[in-house]
Amino acid sequence: MLSRPSAPRTGRPRSTTADAAILAATRAALVELGWSKLTLGDVATRAGVAKTTLYRRWAGKNELVVDAVAELFDELELPGSGSLAADIEGVVLQFAAILGRPEAKSGLMAVIAESTRDEALRARIRTSIVDRQKRLVLEGRARAQARGELPPETDPEASARTADLIFDMVAGSVVHRTLVSAEPADEAWVHSFTQLLMQGLRATAAS
Amino acid sequence: MLSRPSAPRTGRPRSTTADAAILAATRAALVELGWSKLTLGDVATRAGVAKTTLYRRWAGKNELVVDAVAELFDELELPGSGSLAADIEGVVLQFAAILGRPEAKSGLMAVIAESTRDEALRARIRTSIVDRQKRLVLEGRARAQARGELPPETDPEASARTADLIFDMVAGSVVHRTLVSAEPADEAWVHSFTQLLMQGLRATAAS
Amino acid sequence: MLSRPSAPRTGRPRSTTADAAILAATRAALVELGWSKLTLGDVATRAGVAKTTLYRRWAGKNELVVDAVAELFDELELPGSGSLAADIEGVVLQFAAILGRPEAKSGLMAVIAESTRDEALRARIRTSIVDRQKRLVLEGRARAQARGELPPETDPEASARTADLIFDMVAGSVVHRTLVSAEPADEAWVHSFTQLLMQGLRATAAS
Amino acid sequence: MLSRPSAPRTGRPRSTTADAAILAATRAALVELGWSKLTLGDVATRAGVAKTTLYRRWAGKNELVVDAVAELFDELELPGSGSLAADIEGVVLQFAAILGRPEAKSGLMAVIAESTRDEALRARIRTSIVDRQKRLVLEGRARAQARGELPPETDPEASARTADLIFDMVAGSVVHRTLVSAEPADEAWVHSFTQLLMQGLRATAAS
DNA sequence: CGTTAAGCGAGACGGTACGTCTCGTCTTTCC
């Protein structure tokens, strides 16, 4: 009846502070060294922890970095500004700010690259990062519909498809602007982007 | 008009066939092993070449992979279909097809991740991949303007900004759909995406 | 009376069998390949040990070979034959027999050559090989003096000088005969050599 | 009219100065780097010569070093001092002086070590160095016999054996003193050594 | 309140790849 069937009853319990220390050390190492020069031995040393402790909790570098990076995106939130355009602009700016931090840059793209050859890793990324933030799209649209800015959904499947499309466009465009074009996703750019997206949404919704 | 002004006159010249063999071997290794398990020693062996030959021509794994991946994108071309929407759909489908190949997936994201900590690498990516393909946006727009689908440009700076924005949106969205969401950028998705983008472009151009 | 005062208390202890296996593998490699073609990677493989284990215990090829060769000379012993001449002949024959073995030949001269440019290596050779065998000279002389074959020492400094001289002459002559002249240090040669040396010792002692 | 019967008639003749430059460069490299860190590429550079030129004239590092070192010993000569003891002391001092030079130390022992596994190299050493200097023993003995210090030879075979023995003792002892014991073969040591050797020779000759 | 069992630090272990160095050969052009 227990939710965790393999709960260990005996033995010394795992240190409760170690996890946070390790994730923080991982982010610090990402900032200093970047993903490819980050080593688990170094992370362990920074966290004041033995390498074995680290391997007991994460399968490897990729899983560790996913968890370390995922925490960064949890601070995203809808501004609740009263208009869809402003909501989008607000979230995109927050997203761009996070992507500007070196621990996010370095780590996120690397684990995405790794995930192209590791199905379990891709699933972990979706669970920990992507799906968790997709709430912003859903909530933003719901508010816009409540305000009458967008028509209500009729087909739930089409609704999900559109949400996914918007999420891919928003996240993808900002990432590309920031990491590939390597130009700042500043207010001017975010405004242009939002304008184009909004016009498209409105026109599409109208048809 | 010499491409290499400082051509050495003496000594044995570099093998002219080795470069192509090495880049092909790199792509083969990317397919089989992915970026993180690709080793330069293995690439050299596959190419039938000594490791020193490889290091004589590329500074490291990143530079090599950039060159190997860049060649993949050179096959992109505008369909010349007669309408902007069809042109966009055509190019996006081609782009998605290339991104679906494992050598592109694995290599491209990895070098972008690496480039977040290596300015020279980022420049190489821009030169070899990004700027080279930006031609598609420029040419597509020019054709659309010639056909009267889009108004002619007045401000050259705004024109460049818009081209960059569109490029970031197209490339970023397809990459995100393919690699992060890990869902196929098939005809249905490409059509929805193109519709949204086109509506936005038309509405923006109208205002 | 602990030999290593700073014994580490923590961590996995070093394998106790590895040292002997490595030294034996080193001697086997010396026999097969000689010093200049001996590689540490090959020694590690022969010993069933990782290269890192080898480097953790020895600074390099030279130190390793010194230790491997030093063990060979530990089997030397005074015959206790009852006369100085017979003792000398006995030891010289044993020494020549060891020097005839390829692992000794190849290794000993090479590390001596290397030691001309490495003070620490020279010290290691003296400690591990030279000084350790000088006991034979001292003990042989002491026995001869006890038997009345040689007069007792009066000046301790002159005594040490003479012991060094004899050691250089014995070791040097046998090495030169064996390795440079490359002729066997057989019984006939050893007998002639011993005669000449004995005559010189007696005459010098008499004066 | 050419002195060399197989003189090449066509093409560019070999540079006559290159050989001397290469041997000098070899000695300079021995002084700076020692045998084990000396590389043929470096020697070629120092001599202002291409690596191919070097390989055209010597089979490898060992042969080159033998030739470079052999020249050093050609300056040895009998002092012609009028007594056997003084002749021996004189030659031994000269020999010790040469062995004290780093290019001799480093090179000589190394090629001897190499020669333990290379019959052709050993022959080259004997021809170029050992046998060439054995003249000193023969000439010194002949002069001593002419002066009546030593009895004339009767058995030519025994005569050769004794000359070899003395050569091994002289060369071996000085080498061991200098390189293994690493103490200076100064006048005091040479005097003691010569005394011991002379006494032995006289006593042996008398019996 | 002592047993027990997992967690912990430390660090050695067998591996693998790194990027560099030197080898001895080969292939150019110049003389």
Place this chain on the structure above:
DNA sequence: GGAAAGACGAGACGTACCGTCTCGCTTAACG
């Protein structure tokens, strides 16, 4: 055809991390 120049295939170098494996200690829950 010799020489300088330098690229070539080969392979060892010594280092850095990998992920695993002892070790000798905590440190808590259970009995």
